[in-house]
Amino acid sequence: MKQILVISHSEDGTSKLLMKRLDEIGETYSLLDLSLFPKECYGTIGYSSELSFLFEQRTGAFNQDNVKSVWWRRPMGKFKKEAQDSLSQYIRMESDMFVRSLFYLLPSDVKWVSDPDSTRIANSKPLQLKVAQDCGLRIPKTVISNDPLSVSIFIRNNHGMSMIMKPVGTCLYRANEKEGGNRTIYTRVIDEETILKVVEQVKVCPVIFQEAILNKVDLRSTIVGDEVFTVSITHERDLGAGDDNLDWRNHKLERIYKPYELPVDVQRKLIKVVQGLGLRFGVADLCITEAGEYCFFEVNPQGQWGPSELVAGLPISTALAKFLAS
Numbered sequence: 001m002k003q004i005l006v007i008s009h010s011e012d013g014t015s016k017l018l019m020k021r022l023d024e025i026g027e028t029y030s031l032l033d034l035s036l037f038p039k040e041c042y043g044t045i046g047y048s049s050e051l052s053f054l055f056e057q058r059t060g061a062f063n064q065d066n067v068k069s070v071w072w073r074r075p076m077g078k079f080k081k082e083a084q085d086s087l088s089q090y091i092r093m094e095s096d097m098f099v100r101s102l103f104y105l106l107p108s109d110v111k112w113v114s115d116p117d118s119t120r121i122a123n124s125k126p127l128q129l130k131v132a133q134d135c136g137l138r139i140p141k142t143v144i145s146n147d148p149l150s151v152s153i154f155i156r157n158n159h160g161m162s163m164i165m166k167p168v169g170t171c172l173y174r175a176n177e178k179e180g181g182n183r184t185i186y187t188r189v190i191d192e193e194t195i196l197k198v199v200e201q202v203k204v205c206p207v208i209f210q211e212a213i214l215n216k217v218d219l220r221s222t223i224v225g226d227e228v229f230t231v232s233i234t235h236e237r238d239l240g241a242g243d244d245n246l247d248w249r250n251h252k253l254e255r256i257y258k259p260y261e262l263p264v265d266v267q268r269k270l271i272k273v274v275q276g277l278g279l280r281f282g283v284a285d286l287c288i289t290e291a292g293e294y295c296f297f298e299v300n301p302q303g304q305w306g307p308s309e310l311v312a313g314l315p316i317s318t319a320l321a322k323f324l325a326s
Contacts, residue, residue, distance in 0.1 A: 001028055001066070002028075002065075002066050002067060002068035003027075003028040003029055003030055003060075003062065003066055003067060003068060004022060004027055004028070004029040004030075004067075004068055004069050004070070004071065004324050004325065005029070005030055005032055005060075005062055005067055005069070005070045005071070006018060006019060006029055006030065006031045006032070006071050006073065007032055007034060007070060007071060007072050007073055007074065007075050008031065008032075008033065008071075008073040008074040008077075009033045009035065009074055009077045009078040010031065010033065010059070011078055012073065012074055012078075013306050014073070014304065014305060014306050014317075015031065015071075015073055015074070017306065017309060017310075017316075017317040018071065018317050018320055018321060018324075019031065020317070021317045021318050021320070021321035022321050022324075022325070024321075025321055025322065025325060027321065027324075027325050029060075030059060030060020030061065030062060031059045031060060032055070032057060032059065032060055032062070033057070033059070033077045033078075034075050034076070034077060034099050035076055035077025035078065036057055036077065037055075037057070037095050037098075037099055038091075038095050040057060040058070041055065041056055041057030041058075042054075042055070042056050042057075043055045043056070043098060043099065043102060045098075045101065045102065045105070051064060051105065052064060053102055053105055055099075055102055064105060064106065064107065067106055067107075067110050068110065068111065068324075068325075069110060069111035069112070069113065069324045069325070070103070070106075070110060070111070070112050070113065071113050071320070071324060072112060072113065072114060072115070072116055072119055072302070073302055074302070075116065100116065103116060111280075111324065111326075112280065113280045113281045113320070113323065113324060114278070114279040114280045114281050114282075114301055115278060115279075118277065118278030118279055118301075119279065119301040119302065121277070121278065122277035122278060122279055122282075122299070122301045123169075123300075123301060125144075125168060125169075125208065125298055126144055126168070127277070128273070128277065128298050128299055129142060129296075129298075131273050131276040131277055132269075132273050132296040132299075134276070135269045135272040135273050135276060136269050137266075137269050137270075137273065137286075137294065137295075137296040138293050138294065138295045138296065139295065139296050139297075140210045140211035140212075140213060140295060140297070141158060141161070141210065141211040142208060142209070142210045142211070143208075143209050143210075144168060144206060144207070144208050144209075145202065145206060145207070145209075146202050146203055146204070146205060146206040146207070147202070147203075148199045148200050148202055148203060151195075151199055151202055151207075151209060152196060152199050154209055155192050155195060155196060155199075155209070156196075158211070159192070161211055161212075162189055162211070162212035162214055163189070163190055163192060163209060163210065163211060163212050164187050164188060164189055164190060164209075164210050164211075164212045165187075165188070165190045165195070165207055165208065165209055165210075166185070166187045166207075166208045166210065167185055167207070167208065168206050168207065168208055189212050189214075190209075195209075213287050213289055213295055214290070216287040216288060216289055216290070216295075217232055217233075217234065217287060217288040218232065218233040218234070218285070218287050219231070219232055219233070219260060219262070219285070219286050219287055219288065219294075220233060220283060220284070220285055220305075220308060221262060221267075221270055221283070221284045221286065222281075222282075222283050222284075222303070222305040222308055222314070222316050223270055223271055223274045223281060223282045223283075223284065223299075224280075224281055224316065224319045224320050224323050225280060225281075225319075225323045226271055227319050228262060228267040228270055228271065229305075229308060229314040229315075229316050229319070230259070230260045230261070230262045231257045231258060231259060231260055231307075231308045231311075231312045231314065232257070232258050232259075232260040233255055233256070233257055234255070234256045234258075235254060235255060235256070255307075257307050257308060257311040257312040258312055259312050259313065259314060262294075263294075266294050270282075270284055270286075270299075273296070273299060274299065277299070277301070279301050280323070281301070281320070282299040282300065282301055282303065283299065283300045283303025283304065283305055284296065284297075284298070284299040284300075284303075285297045285298055285299070285300075
């Protein structure tokens with residue numbers, strides 16, 4: 001019997017939701033934490049008359065013949081401190097290459113949600129903005145650069161426009177204990193004069209400078225195949241995030257999630273964005289502007305949708321389970 005692979009770790013809440021739904025519809029699945037390889041699981045690839053391979057750990061196993069679909073949720077497992085010594089880093093790289101090779105060897109009819117290489121490419125925010133614009137969605141005025149002159153020109157050409165600054169890649173800054181540990185970089189409104197005074201600092205690291213959409217309603221849309229599930233996100237109380245905070249993810253905000261009916265044409269555009277990025281699943285952040293326009297910010301190929309289901313009641317895990325099973 002063919003099975004569904006859930007690539008994540010045992011403490012991932014959304015994986016638990018999905019597996020509960022898979023149980024309800026009678027689907028066979030295995031939860032695989034790839035970060036446990038090679039210490040707590042085994043893998044073998046063999047070539048004789050034909051290819052064969054096997055990957056085993058305590059929570060499940062798979063081979064070249066028994067996989068129906070794969071939910072590529074958290075391939076790195078639960079966050080762990082990276083080993084500092086060279087040998088451990090080398091072993092980690094070799095192990096990652098071996099495990100990824102196993103997935104490359106799966107038959108072409110296996111359904112990926114979503115393909116690992118497509119997921120990696122789709123994490124590019126500059127690419128996401130281009131695809132969204134090509135699909136007819138409004139995006140904020142943006143410059144992405146490490147050139148002080150280009151940044152200065154963008155700021156001066158848009159004098160008086162509220163502006164934010166955010167990372168090109170991840171918002172998680174991973175630091176050691178001496179540096180104060182890991183931090184999250186939240187989106188905040190910036191003061192243009194302050195930025196212009198220190199603009200030379202962008203030389204050391206590219207940054208996104210972007211039009212800030214004020215007095216907005218935040219929306220989060222989860223796209224599963226050709227279905228779109230959307231919530232509005234508002235804040236009842238500010239518990240210390242600050243007046244310059246524009247990031248609903250800030251844990252110092254008391255968030256309210258409610259189901260939201262997105263216009264059909266906007267839903268279709270979001271589906272086109274996800275498909276245009278080579279994905280079958282994505283979690284998109286957008287907003288409604290003061291003028292009533294829908295403005296796209298970004299899409300996360302492995303994004304968080306737990307509150308959209310657990311708080312707002314949207315049946316995302318059911319849709320995802322049926323999609324993986326089909």
